Amino acid sequence: MEITVNGKKEDVQQCSILEFIRQKGLKPEVVVVEYNLNIIKRENWAETRIAENDNLEILSFVGGG
Amino acid sequence: MENDKLKIGPKEFSSRLFTGTGKFASNDLIPKMLAASGSEMITVALRRIDFTAATENMLEYIPKNVTLLPNTSGARTAEEAVRIARIAREVGCGDFIKIEVITDMKYLMPDNFETLRVTEILAKEGFVVLPYMLPDLPTAKKLEDAGAAAVMPLGSPIGSNRGIKTKELIEIMIENCTVPVVVDAGLGKPSHAAAAMEMGADAVLVNTAIATAHDPAMMGKAFAMATRAGRYAYRAKMATVGKTASASSPLTGFLR
Numbered sequence: 001m002e003i004t005v006n007g008k009k010e011d012v013q014q015c016s017i018l019e020f021i022r023q024k025g026l027k028p029e030v031v032v033v034e035y036n037l038n039i040i041k042r043e044n045w046a047e048t049r050i051a052e053n054d055n056l057e058i059l060s061f062v063g064g065g
Numbered sequence: 066m067e068n069d070k071l072k073i074g075p076k077e078f079s080s081r082l083f084t085g086t087g088k089f090a091s092n093d094l095i096p097k098m099l100a101a102s103g104s105e106m107i108t109v110a111l112r113r114i115d116f117t118a119a120t121e122n123m124l125e126y127i128p129k130n131v132t133l134l135p136n137t138s139g140a141r142t143a144e145e146a147v148r149i150a151r152i153a154r155e156v157g158c159g160d161f162i163k164i165e166v167i168t169d170m171k172y173l174m175p176d177n178f179e180t181l182r183v184t185e186i187l188a189k190e191g192f193v194v195l196p197y198m199l200p201d202l203p204t205a206k207k208l209e210d211a212g213a214a215a216v217m218p219l220g221s222p223i224g225s226n227r228g229i230k231t232k233e234l235i236e237i238m239i240e241n242c243t244v245p246v247v248v249d250a251g252l253g254k255p256s257h258a259a260a261a262m263e264m265g266a267d268a269v270l271v272n273t274a275i276a277t278a279h280d281p282a283m284m285g286k287a288f289a290m291a292t293r294a295g296r297y298a299y300r301a302k303m304a305t306v307g308k309t310a311s312a313s314s315p316l317t318g319f320l321r
Contacts, residue, residue, distance in 0.1 A: 006113045030122040031114060032156050039155035057113065061123040064110025064138050065085030065272030
């Protein structure tokens with residue numbers, strides 16, 4: 001199925017947000033996930049299933065002034 | 066000066082030097098700089114993850130007693146800034162937010178109009194809003210009315226280290242604003258920070274000049290001392306400036 005991740009289309013298997021983050025090789029504790037314009041708290045990542053045409057923004061805190 | 070705390074929103078700050086996390090050669094330098102400078106508030110930014118690079122959590126480098134000031138950098142419209150602010154609060158960064166809405170990529174001038182729109186929205190949602198702005202009194206007054214907790218006029222373009230080129234405009238703001246005035250951007254050396262504080266600014270925000278110094282911790286301390294010196298000078302009320310000499314010793318001859 002196709003979803004949008006950080007503005008780019010991607011073809012992914014059925015999975016939860018947590019599984020997706022792990023597949024990307026990211027440590028869950030360093031990222032912030034916006035899912036269809038809503039923030040999903042880390043404790044809810046495992047139960048949130050990604051569906052066709054979903055929009056994921058995967059963000060992190062970086063240095064800035 | 067025990068009773069000289071700066072109150073912004075619900076919090077009181079002993080240090081009037083606010084700092085930023087951008088441009089450090091290594092994140093390890095950030096806690097060292099914070100310890101050396103005594104800065105109690107620091108900015109962070111939020112960005113899309115680069116899947117090809119290792120990602121660190123910037124927040125791990127900031128001690129818990131330091132207030133986080135997430136910025137809305139990267140926002141080009143009020144809507145984007147609002148979205149960033151809500152994300153930052155949702156993930157536990159607290160209620161403080163630095164509004165930064167920029168469309169001019171050469172001088173990084175803030176868009177005062179969009180900034181005012183964001184401030185109106187976020188102040189209603191309970192954020193402690195610190196808008197980065199072009200120094201302009203009418204806009205500053207509108208920001209106050211909209212609920213800004215402080216206003217942050219620029220001294221010169223971000224990262225330029227040019228000092229306070231907008232001096233008289235900031236002085237007009239200091240004279241007329243009721244919320245704290247924090248001089249943000251362009252302060253390139255401690256004497257610039259001291260000058261801002263001597264003018265009566267309530268605080269300064271310094272990132273590039275500290276982060277890109279050869280020794281950021283020592284430079285952080287230098288800025289903290291200068292900020293303090295300038296604040297003391299302002300509170301002490303400076304002596305008048307004259308054109309000719311005014312003898313500080315008696316003018317009579319030595320033995321006559």
